[in-house]
Each structure stands twice: as structure tokens, then as C-alpha cells.
Amino acid sequence: MSFISYLINGLSLGSVYAIIALGYTMVYGIAKMLNFAHGDVIMVGAYTAFIAMTQAGVSPVVSVAMAVCVCTALGIVIERIAYKPLRNASSSLAVLITAIGVSYLLQNIALLVFGENAKTFQSVIKWKGISLADGKLNISGETIVTIIVCLVIMTVLMLFVQKTKPGQAMRAVSEDKGAAQLMGINVNGTIALTFAIGSALAAVAGVMYCSAYPTLSAYTGSMPGIKAFVAAVFGGIGSIPGAFIGGLLLGVIEIFSKAYISSLMADAIVFAVLIIVLLVKPTGLLGKKIQEKV
């Protein structure tokens, strides 16, 4: 019974990673940049929901909506000010370092505004969850809702990218920016849209993560951010189903190593699995093979 409960907890944590990783992977696919500030957008989302619930006293659903709006706007602003000017820079490292600068900036603003003490986040889910097998298997409401939310997001996102006009534009821009522009696609708008979607997902992930692990500080986002980044690479960065699978696997591996091996070594094991996967499949589980031209 404990195995199943670990598995479900792993899937729930993995769902959070998957939602964050989707943002990473979409941004990477289209802008070819590692957005190191993505983890801190999670933190901003969680703080927004926290303030909305405790100060403004709005209902959980409204607070999540507010977090999504704030993060979407934040994502667009960050892209416009910090990343867009560097899109054609001679080194891709330039925008990476700028992203790190944005990450420091968000963390330090949060430190100034909310102080160094961690806040206790009240869960947005009031449902107690279900109890199976005569109370031997308890699944919390957060766990179930997180998994369902992740599945819904994944499905909607796949449909959006495959079936809609803006989704097709996104795929075209990630394939070839120049050609997409010649076909009349608004490249800047499409990239901004990608950042907006990624940041909105980060807000959802932030609220779900803090509902399950209720301490909220300025550094809350950085570790799940890095883990989700690992998940995105794990599944093949740039691939949406890859991020989903990578996230789920990572969550399950993390919870299992915490439960069966050692809670202190869980992070090391997660990273070791990543290394092994990349050595066997150098572009991740579902990554595209890069053909080198002479």
C-alpha cells in the first residue's frame, strides 16, 4: 500500500515539475534560451496568490486567477525589456546571464517586499481528499487536483500547439524564424505569447507547489525551477510531451529515492539518473536528433 501512496505522491510532485518544465521547454523551443528566471516567476505567482488570499481575502480560485494574470504580465515585461534586445546577440550566453540577472532581481525584490522570514502558505484546495482500502491509502485533495490540473494543461497545450493558428505560428517560429517572418507571421508577437503562456503555467505551478509544500520565501522557486529544468532536458528540451514525461518521471524518482534510499541523497539520485539518460540518449528521451552539416 505504501508503494502506491509513494507512486501517487511522486506523480503529484512530478505534475508540478511537468507544468514548470512545459514553460521551460516552450521558451527554449522558440527563443533557444535557458530562462533561468522561470523559477522565480513561480515564486512571484505563489506570493501573489498568498497576498490575494490573506490581505485581500478573495477566494482561492480568484487568487489563482490573479496570480496567473500577474505572472503573464511579468513574463511579457521581462521578455520585452531584458531578452528581446539580446535576441540577435553574437553569443547565446549573453541572454543566459541576463536571465540570471532577472532571477537575482526578482528574488531581491521579493526579499525587500516580503522580508526574509518564510510565510506559511494556506492551501488553495479545501477538499480533504479520498481514503481508500479502509483508510490504509489516503490521497490528499492537493495531490489529486495537481495531477488533474497537469493533465488538463497538457491536453489543452497540445491541442493549442497542434490545431490553432497561434500554435502553428509558434511551431513555425521555433523551426525557422526567418522563414516564419517571410510567411507573414508576427515573430515578436509569437515569442511574447510563448513567454506569456510559460509564465501563466509557472503561476499555476507555484500555487500548486506551495499548496503541497507550504513554506513560501524568496528562494522558493529556485529549486523546483532547477528540477523542472532537469525534467525538460530529461524529456528532450523543446519537446512538449518530453517535458510532461520528464516531469512525471523526475517526481516519481525523487519521491521513491526519498522513501527507499535516503532523503538526503534524493537530489543526487535525480541528477545521476539525468546524467545516465543523457549519456545513453544525448538529446533526452524525446529530443530531436541534431544533424550536423559540414
Next chain:
Amino acid sequence: MSGMLKKMSKNTKNSLITYGIVIAAYVIMQVLISAGSISSLLEGLMVPLCYYIILAVSLNLVVGILGELSLGHAGFMCIGAFSSAFFSKCMRDVITVDIVRFLLALLIGIVVAAIFGILIGIPVLRLKGDYLAIVTLAFGEIIKNLVNVLYIGKDSNGFHFSTKDAMALNMEPDGMVIVNGPQGITGTPKDATFLIGFILILITLFIVLNLINSRDGRAIMSIRDNRIAAESIGINITKYKLMAFTISAALAGAAGVLYAHNLSTLTATTNNFGYNQSIMILVFVVLGGIGNIRGSIIAAVILTLLPELLRGLDDYRMLIYAVVLIVMMLFNWAPKAIEWRERHLRFGKRKKEAVQ
């Protein structure tokens, strides 16, 4: 004299200027310190400055010269720090001459970091681009994580190892815990001085600059510029990649030795040996100019001193640091900013390209 200068190649002249700047900076700082016109806080920053410079220069060897992005540089620093601190603590009562003990510790730190550089480099260097970056990050995190669960004790029967806790070492009553898990190593002799750090910077520069201007260095740079072309003219890609990566790891190990012997307590946290530190070093390299050794030194000095100089602003200092970082990156790299600079300012011509 002027004839001699003319005969020298551009590279040699450039290298000499770099050495000159470092030596001049050292002399000025020493004069200021002995005149007592420097706050004790700033004086305490001298050794950290030295190891940050070494870290930045050594990372530039991988990022700028080899052209691969490494996000695990702090991991090698961690290995150098812990292996040397382990040695120093064991030998504290055996070797009483400080400088001999430190030199041996330095040697051990460098060798162990180099061995790990080879071991990690062999699998990692098969990957490319961002995948290589994330795997180096993963290795760095694994190293930090493993150090935190490592317990080593010594008693009359020899060494005892454990990954659980200090009690699991099963030592005799005379035993002493040397590496104590998350508490790390305490009681490392404080052997690192500004002079030693300065000498280590010169040695680092000597190794890196000579490598860059040698046949091997040109081979490494050819891999950076076009791997397939380099391979087709018979350059052994794996050998040269591994060479650059290992030298870089060994130098990071040396910086770690300096770090460990500057503090009496050595622990591995996210901020000193985690990815945050690796990224910090990368910031020095990119801001100083990728592939530009002198730039790395200057960036390391400015960015290490900046938070201290802003200390009067207290809470706002890291905020300002972040804003300065973003603005400097935009000013240095944005194509429009470069165009504007070339039109309106005399300096700031185009830079060398490295990681694409």
C-alpha cells in the same frame, strides 16, 4: 628596449600587460594595507578576490577557449577544498611547518580535482551545447550533495567511513571525526594568505596564457571554431577537449584549496559550492568578455567588490547588483547597443566570438 618590444608578438605583449596589471594591483594593495588605509572588511576580501580570479580565469578556459558551457565549476572547487582540508586537518599535528603543509594540501587538492575533471570530462564532453551545460550542473550538484552525507573519522585503527551519521563510524574512544556530514570540516588551519593567493593567480595566468598561445591551445580553439573542420585536419577532439577541461578543473581545485584554508569551518552549501556559485563565476567570465582572460580578472574584481562597496545601501545592494548586471549585459551585447556605441564612442569594437 623599444626594439625588444617591437619584436615581441602581439600575444606576448598582451600577456605581459596582463601580468603587469596583476602585479601592480598586488603592490598597490600591499602598500595600502601596510599604510592601514584599508578597512579590515576590505582586507578580509583579498583572499576571496584571489580565488574568484582563479575560478574566473579557469572557467574562461572552458567557456571561452574550448567553447563549451560549464555550469559545474564550483563542484571542482568543492573537491579541491574538501580533499585539501581533509589532508590539512589530518596532518595538523604531524607537519608543523605551515607552508610545507599548505603546499602539500595544495598539491592534493589540485590532483584530486584534476582526477575528477578527467572522470567527469570523459562522459560529459561527448555531449553538446545546453545538454553539456545541464550535465555539468548535475555533476556539480551531485558532488555538493555527496559531500553533505559523507562522514569520515580517524582513530588508532585507521580511517572509518559512513554515509549515515557520526555514530555509525564505530570508532575507538581516541577517534576524531574529520568530515562530519553537513557540518563539514572544522578546524582547518588558516594557511591561505594574500601573498599565496597572488602567487597562485600568477601561476594560473602562466598556465592558461601559455596554453592559449601554444600549439595545443590553437588546437583547442580550432575545435571551438569548427569542430568538424578541426577533426578533418587530424586534431584529436577528445584529447584536447579533455585537456582543457581537466586543466580548468585542476585550477578550480587550487581555488578551492585557497577557499578552504581561508576559513576555519568548511561546509558545502548551495551558496558556496552549488550551482549559484558556478553561475556567479560564469557571470564573471561573460561580463569580462568570453575568451578574454584579462577581462575575467577585471570582472571578478569588480563584481566581488561591488556588493561590499554598496554595503552602505544595505538592503538594496543585491537589488542594485542585479540591475547593474542586467544593464551591463544589455549595453555590452545587444546588437543595437553595440551599433550605438560604435557610432558614438571610440572604444568597444567587436568582440571575439566563442560559444554560439
